Amino acid sequence: MHSGDGGLRESGTGGIAADMLLGAVAGAVGVWVMDRVDWFMFRHEDPEARWRTQAVRPGEMDPAHVMANKAAEAAIGAELSPPQPHPAGVAVHYAIGIGPGALYGALRERAPVVGTGRGLLYGLSLFLVHDELLNAATGLSADPRRYPWQAHARGLVAHLVYGAVTDAVLDLLHQGRSQVR
Template identity: 70%
Template sequence: MHRNRDDILGDVVLGVIAGAVGVWVMDRVDWFNYRHEDPEVRRQTQQVRPGGEDPAHVIAQKAQRMTGAELSPSQHHAAGTAIHYVIGIGPAAIYGAMKGRVPGVGADRGLLYGLGLFLIQDELANAAAGFSADPRRYPWQAHARGLVAHLVYGVVTDTVWNTLKGATSPNSGARAQGVWR
């Protein structure tokens, strides 16, 4: 029993690391696509966003108002970025705990995980909580960009988790040499 708890904790930690890498890569893909979008689509997206900001920065702004904190623009940006990473790392920790324990988790190389986060978090929860506008107000290109970014996040998170898991398993040296036991 104790060994299993240690395995789960280790897999959660691997999920945290994998999720952080996944968020970082997702951001690069999303920003690349955003910068190459039609300027009119970018304008429409900015126009419907609450305060012109993405959900993580909206959360940071609401937290700032609730606490009465005065943050400079750079502190506000840092808080929003930290929230963005927490939003990506939290589900990855759960994903790490479920891999190998819940049938089917990871069988698709993280694609369903990324799709699920896109649908639940981006398309439903953010709007329901007021962190984004109603999804119907965004241009379709913003949804497509978000979907691609989240699929990349899911695949990267899964790949990094698998890589780290292989590197930390007892037979990782044998695997590195191509010998499977």
């Protein structure tokens, strides 16, 4: 599946739109599995670390729900009710995983360096860029230095799982597609 040359090449899977669609599906599955791992780890974390994580979050909400609530305030002049959990926040959370999944699906075979480590580099990149940089820069989370180390470790593991699952699901979808032809 993966080429070791690291250069750009054609996918051979049926076009970029098809690869993006498969990547979006794989990203959605990746988010679902990532959430289960993240929630399991959160529930088994030291209670003090859990409390500190919640206390520093804007409005005690995860970044997707902060984003959904900001959008609701801009659109209708009011926060969502309840602010978290809310279907709009869950939809934003999935969109945040589906969008990069579509991009990963388009690039993985065309620029094989993207698939390095069977999705682990992809998951690590999302963790660093999204969780550790963009969330804080956009006000969707607190400054990363305010979170306990357990929150960072949990986020890293969850994103590595997301990357690996997204990659594995893409492999399965490509195999299924080639068998249908």
